[in-house]
Amino acid sequence: MPPTSTHFSIRPIPSAGRGVLASTPLAPNTPLLLSPPPAAHVIFRQYRREVCAHCLHYDRGRTLPVRDAPIGKVFCAEPCRAAWREAQGPLGVEAWTALETFVRSRAKSVVSTLAQAAVGAKPGAQAVVATWEAAAEVGALHARARGGGVGAADSGPGIKADREYRRALHHVWTQSVDPDILGYLLSGVLTAHGDAGYWQREVEGLAMDEEAYKDTADLEAHCNAFLQLVATVPRELVGSCTVEVCQTLANASSHNSFGIRAGGDEGEEYMGYALYPEASYFNHSCSPSVRKKRVGRQWEFSTAREVGEGEELCITYLGGDEKDLTVTQRRERLRGVWGFECMCERCRREDTS
């Protein structure tokens, strides 16, 4: 459900889905929105010792002082660790511990692919559906076996008799392990499990990308991660670890995720990304009227200049680079990274083709 405010409303925008329109004239620096913490997020494994798992603080590449080895995370201070554990609850802590144990047990097969460039073409919608359908079949075997009282990691005599299941299990244990995809999916599964109403209202209503994977390996890595999660998470979570939840996470993050960067917003280091449903209604403009700033786990949005009633409130997806680029360069960048043709007022004005 889109956020509500006396300052703006969410309305359809020609050629850009929905967008945020000013309900009244707004002075510069008017606070517009403070987003709640993300519905799902990942800090890339290479930054796991440098970024606080709770407040996302980064100290110029220094290793942070509070390490919580069983869950594989670090914190800038003890209160952050305590707040993280409280927010996750016992089930969340158990799930992260199980995931970290799994990743460590497969250390030789770990590959982090989310920040890598694409190799080959994006798989089309049909390939996406077919690959997830195949994963769903194997996932159902896992879920049935685990729901029946036998964990994937502790297969008992009943399971041993099930050849199909053993083949599926073998598949899971022999694929490579992408801790970043696993972590992103687990964070979303925990959100969906913790508050199904929020998930339905806020996450499922976002703009979705049915062709969300950068290449075929990325699609397969997501399906493998889903299967590895079904086999790894505590039994209580298996029912929420579904193809639907994992696909929603992938499809929503393609259009809506915010980069977690060193300097809060426009820093050089790309350390991860996060899904903030409430903050996902701002369209892009190459002449943005809204400034965004990450403060810890939240995003603050405020007007960057005077905005007239009925004017669209837009942020930049180009992190400030739009100032120095031509209309062709800007459109190319947005097409390449975000997959849309920029229809902002500035691009339409400068487009002479």
Ligand SMILES: C[S@@+](CC[C@H](N)C(=O)[O-])C[C@H]1O[C@@H](n2cnc3c(N)ncnc32)[C@H](O)[C@@H]1O
């Ligand atoms: C974060 S969402 C913004 C909200 C979205 N319009 C909606 O209906 O939910 C990003 C998506 O909005 C659309 N969009 C944002 N800015 C745009 C622009 N300047 N021109 C065309 N489409 C845009 C693109 O489809 C993009 O992938």
